[in-house]
Amino acid sequence: MNMIRTILVLVPALAALAAGPALAGDIVGKVKYAGTPPVPAKIQVTKDQAVCGKAEHVDESLIVGADKGLKNVVVDVADPKDGKKMPPAAKKPEIDQNGCKFIPHVQIVPAGQEVDIINDDGILHNIHTFPKVNTPFNKAQPKFKKVMPGVFEKPDVVQIKCDVHSWMQGWVVVAGHPYYALTDASGNFKISDVPAGAYTLEFWQERLGKQTKPITVPATGSVTADLEYAAK
Incomplete structure (x- = not known):
């Protein structure tokens, strides 16, 4: 009887552990630009x-909001220890050539997931990638x-260009794990369900480069990790 009771207690506990990290918190923050933003x-x-x-x-390489929040900064946990892979996106990622722009200008896609490259303009485009690790294509x-x-x-981190229209460029950040975020128009971001512990947080902006920040994620709740890029 005691053994049965023990099993009944352990089964839901083990199921809870399998469902996700028992001790995990969120990383929230705001990325800002110091000084007067360029027009x-x-x-x-x-x-x-005609099109x-x-x-x-x-130029979309540096978009600063009214309160100096920086849009399109990629934020990620540099050294996650749980070995999780970035799951496929529920909706297949798209690189849309629309109005002779790459839309979105910056996006995060899971490593290994197929991407739809769309030509909405009805004219000749080409997609030319400039990766650091992956095989380039043109x-x-x-x-x-x-x-x-x-x-x-x-x-x-892959730059994309159109050789037909020289002004067209965008960026695809290929993620190997789920702890990534992209800042919104106000510079805000959130990375959810990060296992508790000490990490290095990475910030990447196409024009201002990379910065890092040490951070400790709590077992519950959230930790704030704001960052300000120096003016250039």
């Missing part, structure tokens, strides 16, 4: 004016080929 430069459209010139193009995408597949197998 985004206007980009001259030099080709396919590409419908809307104004500006593919033409004529107007009749609306969707092409692509995949980034390994964690990486």
